[in-house]
Amino acid sequence: MENMIEVKHLSFEYEAGAKTIEDISFTIPKGSYTTILGHNGSGKSTIAKLLIGLLEGQGEIIVDQIPLTIDHLYEVRSKIGIVFQNPDNQFIGSTVRDDIAFGLENLCIEPDLMPGIIEEYARKVNMYDFLDHEPTKLSGGQKQRVAIAGILAMSPSIIILDEATSMLDPLGKREINELVHQLNKEKGMTILSITHDIEEAAISDQVILMGDGHIIQTGAPDVVLKDVKTLESLALDVPFAYKITSALKKKGFPIEETIDQKGLVETLWQLHSKK
Amino acid sequence: MAITFKEVEYTYSPDTPFAYHALKGIDLNIPKGSFTALIGHTGSGKSTLIQHINGLLIPTKGEVCVDDYIITATNKQKLKPLRKKAGLVFQFPEYQLFEETIEKDIIFGPMNFGMNEESAKKIAREMLVKVGLDESYLERSPFELSGGQKRRVAIAGILAMEPDILVLDEPTAGLDPQGTKEMMRLFKDFQETGKSVIMVTHDMNQVLEYCDHAIVMNHGQIEKDCSVTELFNETEYLESLSIDLPIITSFIHQLNKKGFHLPVSIKSVDELIEAIGGELS
Numbered sequence: 304m305e306n307m308i309e310v311k312h313l314s315f316e317y318e319a320g321a322k323t324i325e326d327i328s329f330t331i332p333k334g335s336y337t338t339i340l341g342h343n344g345s346g347k348s349t350i351a352k353l354l355i356g357l358l359e360g361q362g363e364i365i366v367d368q369i370p371l372t373i374d375h376l377y378e379v380r381s382k383i384g385i386v387f388q389n390p391d392n393q394f395i396g397s398t399v400r401d402d403i404a405f406g407l408e409n410l411c412i413e414p415d416l417m418p419g420i421i422e423e424y425a426r427k428v429n430m431y432d433f434l435d436h437e438p439t440k441l442s443g444g445q446k447q448r449v450a451i452a453g454i455l456a457m458s459p460s461i462i463i464l465d466e467a468t469s470m471l472d473p474l475g476k477r478e479i480n481e482l483v484h485q486l487n488k489e490k491g492m493t494i495l496s497i498t499h500d501i502e503e504a505a506i507s508d509q510v511i512l513m514g515d516g517h518i519i520q521t522g523a524p525d526v527v528l529k530d531v532k533t534l535e536s537l538a539l540d541v542p543f544a545y546k547i548t549s550a551l552k553k554k555g556f557p558i559e560e561t562i563d564q565k566g567l568v569e570t571l572w573q574l575h576s577k578k
Numbered sequence: 579m580a581i582t583f584k585e586v587e588y589t590y591s592p593d594t595p596f597a598y599h600a601l602k603g604i605d606l607n608i609p610k611g612s613f614t615a616l617i618g619h620t621g622s623g624k625s626t627l628i629q630h631i632n633g634l635l636i637p638t639k640g641e642v643c644v645d646d647y648i649i650t651a652t653n654k655q656k657l658k659p660l661r662k663k664a665g666l667v668f669q670f671p672e673y674q675l676f677e678e679t680i681e682k683d684i685i686f687g688p689m690n691f692g693m694n695e696e697s698a699k700k701i702a703r704e705m706l707v708k709v710g711l712d713e714s715y716l717e718r719s720p721f722e723l724s725g726g727q728k729r730r731v732a733i734a735g736i737l738a739m740e741p742d743i744l745v746l747d748e749p750t751a752g753l754d755p756q757g758t759k760e761m762m763r764l765f766k767d768f769q770e771t772g773k774s775v776i777m778v779t780h781d782m783n784q785v786l787e788y789c790d791h792a793i794v795m796n797h798g799q800i801e802k803d804c805s806v807t808e809l810f811n812e813t814e815y816l817e818s819l820s821i822d823l824p825i826i827t828s829f830i831h832q833l834n835k836k837g838f839h840l841p842v843s844i845k846s847v848d849e850l851i852e853a854i855g856g857e858l859s
């Protein structure tokens with residue numbers, strides 16, 4: 304499959320001699336949903352900032368065949384939308400409507416088309432009733448939805464979510480996750496989600512495990528998330544379904560380890576009815 | 579120290595066009611030594627409620643009693659001693675760090691309440707270790723730390739005031755799983771010394787694992803005041819509020835629909851595995 308992002312031997316240090324990111328390489332296939340998992344301080348957010356050229360490291364970053372260099376900076380950025388953990392750092396407009404419009408104006412969208420796009424995405428994140436409110440006066444979760452709408456409205460080829468739902472309540476989190484999955488499937492947007500949520504990683508296409516500035520493992524969740532030793536050594540959680548199945552297997556039940564919760568209910572049901 | 583609310587009403591900016599009736603007829607009793615979860619959607623009044631516990635907000639009507647402090651609109655009792663007893667940790671407390679060194683930041687609170695510098699420094703050391711950082715951090719700037727470490731320092735600053743009640747507003751938001759576990763263990767240890775913890779949270783897994791008492795707020799009112807086990811039994815009610823069940827409880831309900839008979843009171847994965855194993859063999 305064609306790659307949307309290629310990273311080769313990337314390193315970065317905030318202070319000389321203390322590498323935050325050390326010689327990492329990975330690829331993100333076009334249209335995939337990739338999660339980067341890692342503990343606080345493992346360098347996950349630094350990668351996001353490097354990918355959009357907010358920070359400059361050593362090594363090579365290629366986005367949709369375009370090398371990220373000073374000459375191509377804006378071209379690369381036009382392809383990527385990023386949502387940070389704290390939306391306060393992202394507001395420009397004095398109303399939610401203006402804020403979503405800001406990105407569209409930068410893309411030189413026809414003014415006649417803007418109201419339709421703004422309203423569509425405000426509806427998608429359930430903030431339509433707040434279009435004339437001031438973003439700074441909204442609650443944390445509402446702000447995050449506005450930030451997400453502003454990015455989605457620009458229809459970037461790639462969306463990077465940097466712990467973007469960590470301030471939302473479970474319902475808000477679920478709604479945004481569903482929306483992102485929908486955009487991934489229907490519009491083929493490439494998603495890169497930086498998260499602590501092992502269950503979110505379990506339903507993605509590719510997982511990149513980070514620890515102390517290095518990539519520890521890359522692969523399908525079905526492989527990476529079953530490596531309990533590695534997950535535990537990185538202070539990460541183990542998927543719920545895996546905990547249950549591995550323990551039952553140890554007890555001698557005929558069951559295979561899985562990370563798929565829905566499938567597990569079916570499997571246990573069958574075991575139970577055969578009893 | 580028990581906490582009681584009697585017919586508490588609170589209105590922001592009363593007698594103005596911006597008046598907002600945030601708490602309506604709150605009656606509440608939080609027993610001493612409990613670990614209470616305060617649950618509800620954004621805007622349901624949770625933050626307004628917790629700020630009444632240490633007198634940051636004064637009820638517009640009704641009364642709040644914390645131990646022998648009675649807070650009413652007219653009572654002019656001094657509230658400073660109460661604020662030492664009830665330590666309030668806001669969301670993202672790391673944004674409140676301000677001193678040059680971590681030690682100075684932690685001793686600020688206790689010294690403000692009249693502790694001498696020597697004792698305050700002694701307790702700063704103890705609390706820093708308690709939150710999982712060592713003494714080498716004392717002389718460092720709090721601004722060099724990672725987000726999770728800053729949060730620990732901020733919480734050490736509250737613990738250093740030796741409160742009897744700890745009020746926490748989403749204390750683990752943004753922390754990684756390991757950091758979350760350590761932080762929750764710290765609060766549980768605090769409670770196990772006989773003190774009370776009240777925690778605002780959206781994470782029902784935490785409620786199941788650590789809390790014993792649950793309060794659900796909606797539109798400025800208390801809708802439920804019950805044990806955690808009772809709460810998670812009411813699946814339809816929780817669904818109507820769009821509150822997710824803990825992953826363990828939700829899994830139990832799914833299996834029970836398929837013919838299992840697992841108790842919904844199960845609180846840990848280990849217990850769950852035992853119970854499933856029991857039914858399969």
